[in-house]
Amino acid sequence: MDSLEKRLKDRGVKPTAVRLLILKKMLSGKEAFCLRSLEDALDTVDKSTLSRTITLFHEKLLIHSIDDGSGTMKFSVCSSDCMCSLGDLHVHFNCRKCEQTFCLESISIPSVQLPKGFLLENVNFVLKGLCDSCSKFAT
Numbered sequence: 001m002d003s004l005e006k007r008l009k010d011r012g013v014k015p016t017a018v019r020l021l022i023l024k025k026m027l028s029g030k031e032a033f034c035l036r037s038l039e040d041a042l043d044t045v046d047k048s049t050l051s052r053t054i055t056l057f058h059e060k061l062l063i064h065s066i067d068d069g070s071g072t073m074k075f076s077v078c079s080s081d082c083m084c085s086l087g088d089l090h091v092h093f094n095c096r097k098c099e100q101t102f103c104l105e106s107i108s109i110p111s112v113q114l115p116k117g118f119l120l121e122n123v124n125f126v127l128k129g130l131c132d133s134c135s136k137f138a139t
């Protein structure tokens, strides 16, 4: 497991205290964060700093964004070797009960055979249902 500092440096991001704090928070759970939930979790961090940092992390491919259909963009930390290319994309899972979104990194997106002339640029593959915690209490 790489140190947080190394993960930032590897992506060309200068490891400042606040960036380390934000990255650490994002790695603390297995769920993806929206800007709002990060603001709540890191209330000592200035909101504009937080949003600038997320933009920077995103540009540097340190995190990827997830449109889970909730209307709020969520973000999750990429694995160290992820280049956010089509081949690196994985399936996401949105739980209807706890409303968290999870990266299912072990499941890659099935390749699709597009009709002639169609050019694939991005894929958004979100499964919906109950996560492993919520399914225990499902009736």
Ligand SMILES: [Zn+2]
Pocket (backbone or CB within 6 Å): 095, 096, 097, 098, 099, 100, 130, 131, 132, 133, 134, 135
């Ligand atoms: Zn759940």
Ligand SMILES: [Zn+2]
Pocket (backbone or CB within 6 Å): 064, 066, 076, 090, 091, 092, 102, 103, 104
């Ligand atoms: Zn993901």
